[in-house]
Amino acid sequence: MTTLKKASVLNEAKEHFASNENTLNFAPHPLLRASAVQTVLAKQLTGQTGWLTQVEQPVLLDAGPDATGYDERAVRLLGYYVPAHSHERLPSAANGAGQTAWPQKSRGLVMTLHGWCGCSHSTYNLLLTDALVRAGYDVFRLNARDHGPGIHVVPEALNTGVFLGTLIEETALATHWVAQMAGAKPFYIVGASMGGNFALRLAAHHARSPFPNLRRVIAISPAISPGTATDAVDSHPVYRNYFRSRWFKSLLTKERLYPQHFDFALLHKMRYVRAMTDWLVRTYTEYAGADDYFGHYAVTNEHIDALTAPTTIITAADDHVIPRADFEALHTHPLLSMHILPHGGHVGFMQGFPPRHHLPEMVLGLLDG
DSSP: OOHHHHHHHHHHHHHHHHHHOOOOOOOOOGGGOSHHHHHHHHHHOOOSOTTHHHHOEEEEEEOOSOTTSSOSSOOEEEEEEEOTTGGGGSOOTTTSOOOSSOSSOOOOEEEEEOOTTOOTTSHHHHHHHHHHHHTTOEEEEEOOTTOSOSSSSOGGGSOSSOOOTTOHHHHHHHHHHHHHHTTTSOEEEEEETHHHHHHHHHHHHHHHSOOTTEEEEEEESOOSSHHHHHHHHHHSHHHHHHHHHHHHHHHHHHHHHOTTTOOOGGGGGOOOHHHHHHHHHHHHSSOSSHHHHHHHTOOOHHHHHTOOSOEEEEEETTOSSSOHHHHHTSOOOTTEEEEEESSOTTTTOEETTTTEEOHHHHHHHHHHO
16 A cells, blocks of 8 residues: 555544544443453343344355465355344234335444354344344354354364464455445444454554455454463453363364364363463464464554554453453554443443443444444
8 A cells, every 4th residue: 555545544544533433431330340240241141132043144255275274275254144124124023024125225334253262143242233233234243263153054164274363364354255245335343352352453454455445443352462361261260161161162073073183182181271272282383382372363563553444442441351451551543542441341341230231332332423
């Protein structure tokens, strides 16, 4: 991109950013302020999102060459597309028939990225999709390699090589395909936790390989330093057991599918995520160990300095997984807005009493301006 063109893009983005920014209005009830309460409640209260499975369309994307070296064919990533206002096409209780035409035009396409061991059908993903679709946005929920709900396909079967946080290029190519689905409409990226890490790196990737009509990137509780986040998970038994069991189950599925390539027997005795990661990357990748691997997909100030699209970070000071210090170490940037809220836990942000999810409202506020 030429200097003149980059300056023009930056100025346009600044204007859009300035007109789109708002406050997040998050003030949880005193009984809900504890970080663990926020984090756990957000996973348990699923809301009324079952209708999405009636309208979502599975899409298999060609994500380019396989960087793991296990497959000669292209990487395949699965996503789920839901058009704006799809809820209005559902059969109504009154007449038993839904509308046959889209009632309104789409306001843009939002691509969501899930967290580690989550998927397109994680609670926050479904709740966010529900709110966005009702507000007039198309939504594409992209699954990372080895992640997915297991509804239409076993996710580990799509690609031979195991998921790695460093596989940004396959995610970027898939993102290009999704952005093209938006046509001339605005395109947005919203990621949570590990998905927030990917979202920020995609925002930097946009500077050298632009995604069509990208208007804003939103990273929620993003893992800035994966090594630090892993150590935080390992230090909390509940979080450690949750992530370890889900990851190990996925690895065992991979082993059953591709026994000629993988043998994870030694992982049975390992109780900590860092130890498992260290053994896996030493055994099956070119990384020297966990620290080397984590360092290769950390969000750095180089990523922040490269921003050419409005980018927002939403996190909580009391997040037990992602420490506040990670965010305070990041450079400032005219296109970066950072909200470090006092409470919210890890991808929690539960409001009111009885509690309700406030995250969709925050994201919509940022998109709507």
